[in-house]
Amino acid sequence: MSKIVPKELSNSDVNSKKVGWTERLKRFVKEFTFFALVFTGITIWQTWDMLSTDGSVQIDNISLPSLAGEVATLTENDKPTLVYFFAPWCGVCKMSIDNLQGLNTDKIHVVTVALDYDNTQEVAEFIGEQELQVPVLLGNKEVKRQFQVKGYPSYYVLDKNRNVVSKSYGYSTAIGMKLRAWVNG
Structure with missing residues (x-):
């Protein structure tokens, strides 16, 4: 050897x-x-083309119908809000919407808003494929215009005073959403 x-x-x-x-x-x-x-x-x-995040844009606390048939407000007075805009036909939305589940809803109000849908059944089927535990509101053209939503998914974080403080477009990981919520919450 x-x-x-x-x-x-x-x-x-x-x-x-x-x-x-x-x-x-x-x-x-x-x-x-x-x-x-x-x-x-x-x-x-x-x-x-999205809303400015310098704190100069304040959103009215609008009321929208929910998928459950109730009327709900977009924000809550005591905490920041993450607003997730989606369309039921959006493939990227289907991949990213579950990432909302990891957010601490004790610290940030999370709400999803459906846009560009043909009927509520289409939205219900999309949501039925997900395991969402956050409110699903039914938006309209006015909400789309007010938030300047040009594509999906679009996200905004509003502070306690409903000022836009963060924005994003496209896929976001659970970590990305948690980071937005933490930085702006």
Whole structure:
């Protein structure tokens, strides 16, 4: 049986390994920075036409019919509200709406608003496929216009005074929704 004897590394071998590691780190940082800039640019472009989040836009506490047939207000007076706008035909909505489940409803009021639906049965079937424990309100063209909803899903976070403080468009993970709620709650 032969012994494996480790090869002695010269200083140039050690230095080349350090240089290789350093170069890989630099490349990673460059690629990560590029990705972050592209992601930020796309996010800004997607939300460009949405309501301003500088606190200057205050939403009236509108009342809408719920899927259950009751009339409910969009916000609650004592806590911030996350408003999730969806359409029952929206595939991205189907993938992301369950991510609302992880939010702490003791700290933030969560409400979903259906838009661009043909009838309430269509909304009920969509919601029936999900395991939602949050109110489902039936929106209309006026609500869509007031919130400047251009696509689905769209999200807004309103502070306790109903000022728009955060917005987003498209898929959001459960962590992303929790982060919005935490930062703005």
